């Protein structure tokens with residue numbers, strides 16, 4: 001298990017996390033489906049946090065640089081792939097961040113059960 005996933009400094013406040021859940025609703029169904037698979041398959045690398053942005057690499061047909069930036073009210077995804085920013089890679093990173101926050105910070109939201117069906121099992125698998 002990647003130690004960065006346990007980094008407490010990554011913890012985001014509940015308002016930011018709630019907003020991230022809402023932001024995922026704006027993604028198309030295909031990006032959601034593939035993004036969930038990517039997160040569950042461990043294609044999201046360790047996240048880094050700089051100020052209000054979270055970044056990680058996500059392994060798809062290539063390795064892409066993905067980021068989510070929070071301005072205090074809204075999230076903005078970014079991805080280096082040709083399809084981004086509302087792509088499966090950005091979705092996968094958000095899923096991993098939410099799963100991490102649920103597992104290690106007790107973040108809960110009624111939507112998490114359907115949003116992250118496979119991710120928490122993956123995060124706990126190495127324990």
Ligand SMILES: [Zn+2]
Pocket residue numbers: 064079080081082083084085087088089090
């Ligand atoms: Zn992408």
